[in-house]
Amino acid sequence: NAGVTQTPKFRILKIGQSMTLQCTQDMNHNYMYWYRQDPGMGLKLIYYSVGAGITDKGEVPNGYNVSRSTTEDFPLRLELAAPSQTSVYFCASRRQGWGGYTFGSGTRLTVV
């Protein structure tokens, strides 16, 4: 039982490049979330999903896209990277009926 796994752990992107941050969980959780955390700040919700095929915007969705084709996977797509997207990205999941989230270890992204 690996919990929530995020890849890659680190990435440097050039402005305008695209990439996908991967997130997978093996706990059969319905709910999955993407957060970003800028230096010295709290976490901001980007997108979330309540089940396969269903996604919804969070607090800061602009510049990102998500999909949820399976229960296990919830990738986050950056289409045109900008320096403002330099941040640490956390994926999380939880099971229905309980509010305790399980977080991944994060992806540290730098856009230059």
Added chain:
Amino acid sequence: DAKTTQPPSMDCAEGRAANLPCNHSTISGNEYVYWYRQIHSQGPQYIIHGLKNNETNEMASLIITEDRKSSTLILPHATLRDTAVYYCIVRADNTDKLIFGTGTRLQVFP
């Protein structure tokens, strides 16, 4: 979701109890109080949550005032490894989202 107010930072001596306060004066009847912590750059870790009654688990105790407008997270015997940012969050049971504030940075010193 109701907003929370926490002090930006606190210190605690190792071995002593750490009492972290949180104000949530606009909390609704169906909103739970959750506590998470984030150690250095790791992903946040769930600690405890409660609705009305005080709660205790292997990590901490949660004391919620009778009017539910504030709460206190208690780490009974703080260790250096408890140094982290602690987030108090209120969330309704029928809400899908967890919205973080800025938290309290707890520094445990020897």
